[in-house]
Amino acid sequence: MGELSRMWREMPSRYRMEGRKCENCSRVYFPPRDICPVCHRDSIGKMKPVDIAGNGEIISYTVVHETPPAFIRQKPYVLAIIKLDEGPMITGQIVDSEPEEIKMGSRVKSVFRRISEDGKSGVIHYGYKFTLDK
């Protein structure tokens, strides 16, 4: 009862934050999109892979106390919406910091972490989280 292909196909974006750039308007999207919501049909075939550096700023955040099973050892954890330097906003955890250290406007950088796993014998899912960039 594991999840393989669903996780595997997202690896370029989860592992190294590969986004998409609309070559019609130059806007960058992360998570990746196949169609630019600004250019619509003019973007078909023009959404090219682009690497996101993983640096950005916290727009808002929460300290999560009621967590799904995957995150129970990290409880409470900080979850934030981050504005990446390339433009898009994304959701991600802020790790290795106490909640008191987090502020709206704090600079963050991406790190590679374990996100969840399919039980003790299943596949481990890795992806991006963030740490404060001091």
Place this chain on the structure above:
Amino acid sequence: MPYMQSSRKKLFLVRKLSKGVYIIGSGEAKYGELWDRSLREIAVEAGLKAVESAGIRTKDLGAIYMGNSLGGDISMQEHLSALMSDHAGIASEFVPSVRVEASTASGAAAFREAYLGIKSGEYEIAMVGGAEKMTELYGSEIIDITSSIIDREWEAFTGATPAALAAISARKYMADFNVPREILAHISVNDHANASLNENAHFRNKISLEQALNATPIAEPLNLMDCAPLSDGASSLILASENYVKEHGIEGVKIMGSAMSQGEFALHSRKSLYTVEPTRIAAETALKQAGIGIKDISMVEIHDSYSIYGLMALEDLGFAKKGNAREIVENGIGIDGNLPVNPSGGLKAKGFPYGASGVGQIVEAYNQLKNKAGKRQVKNARYAMTHSQAGSGAASIVHILGVE
């Protein structure tokens, strides 16, 4: 054949278009932790009560629309429309039946589909059911399952939950407009006060502002009292065409406006963390259809799955400017207040069975407009607005009901 032009300038073939669509009956199974009752039992109870209240027989139904969000994950049961139809004893009538899913707005979406089905002239009478069993699972698994209503791959995967996203909106809102937690807490205090008068509500206890402020944190700055509970429940309504109502001399409640709007799925994709654009657009459209203004609304049922969403809804629906919902709250949102908000008890206290809530809100509006709301009757209720939101605000459905 006559043709009519819609507002979106597309041509539709029209046959026997029903001028008006009316609600003629409602039924509800109590909301709460119904350990001894199954999904099918509560759905059937609500449906049959509605049939009874409308004074029709199940063989009169042209169609059944079931709103349900998470039956597949929680009860491992899909195709609730078939389950409901069969166990309500309607299978032998071979009535068309379909489940409608729009996460936490599933009930309102099912209602709107029934409305459109009658308005199109296809059906004279339709049943809407909303049902959800939220309490079948133990442990934190349910938090993962309820996170299906947000973007699984790019929100929930990273540790986001519905409460976490609401909290992110709340922190930004409170900071940008300098709004203290007390204002959020008022939404929940009001819900509990109203629910204490509603025998179908999940919670019948009143809470103090202090209790609301000092509850266990769930996702800071939101605590347990800012969050609607996991409730089981079912609500049902019977809708009929104008012809049917006139022929049978029924005094129904008219559906004066029905609008849905869909925006970006993930919170991080939206321009604002505290503006639900679909709510604004749906409200504007529904009011235009109804031909009334926001000031004409006698009472509103808002989707306050989290207290912050209550404030955001009051603004996006048009009752206050962005950042000013506190004025509405401070001017009184009780049953006798300036703007009665959630006389049913709202999602926080009447309860929050995902697929049922959108129908339940309309059940309340119907009963209020029929002057059948008992102790929690809003005086001189003439126009009621109901607002149901999907997830963190990806979609909103607004209805306006009225009595002539």
Place this chain on the structure above:
Amino acid sequence: MSGIVSYGSYIPKYRVKPDEIARVWGEDPENIKNGIFILSKSVPSPDEDTATISVEAARNALRRGGMSGQEIGSIYVGSESHPYAVKPTATIVSAAIGADFKMFAADYEFACKAGTAGMQNVLGMVDAGMIKYGMAIGADTSQGAPGDVLEYSASAGGTAMIIGRERVAAEIKSTLSVTSDTPDFWRREGQPYPTHGERFTGEPAYFRHVTNAAKMMMERMQTKPEDYDYAVFHQPNGKFPTRAAKVLGFQEKQYKEGLLTPVIGNTYSASMMTGLSAILDAAKPGDRILAVSFGSGAGSDAFHIEVTEEIEELHKRNVTTVRKMLEDVKFVDYAIYAKFKKKIVFGEEVE
């Protein structure tokens, strides 16, 4: 001459002190501190493992070298704590750095010297002209059984070395290995914690292999201890490497830069490599380094390294140094440590 083109390390932020561990198991912390000279050890977060540590180290190495993952022709990850028994860590690293599909990759295991075995392997491939640049990583989130003496030292960290023939910052003038079948420390398949031969791990294992490999290298290169600016040895605790250094005739100023165990514990496959990484952070052109790893079971890999002017280019890059990683830390108590290290067992369905 081929050698180290760039390097990068990663040490988790959390630390636990021996006083905390001793408090739980009824030991005298002073005995531990004096006995193995460990004042704190690194602890991985619950969301860190050998793969995540390898990726962070690899990214630091690429950043420092100003290179892209596409330029890396081989990846070898040495560890005794690969997250999978079957399924490579190297593939996770290669995907995370965006390496090419056409790529040599494998995981290595040789207790604490699997990372340096990878360095030798990559060096051979570079010299054979099979690849332009290759990456060797030593990384571990090692386990010590609760209450065992290993629990005071077994820690987490990783270092990646990029080896090539162009833009070499530290030439590997020579490398050699010694190998014998010596069961000083092992972990059987399926067992959660390793077993060790206590005092047997000393003379017949660590000291025999490390000192002989060092002597053989100096013989081969016709050098004496005073010819080296730095010496770094595998660091299972704070005592063994200093004793080995003294036995061989090295002075404190030569080995103190690379001696990290007293503050981060034994990072196993990353131990000597991270010490070398700290030395490269401080080294000047012309500096000579003798580096000797040790892997239980047993063997040692020795390297004679000479720093070039390219090192100054690497120092200009804004990449975290090992010393910097030692500053920004958070101490946890045993309970949090036990939770982080998953020593507190939940039901199967929970995680």
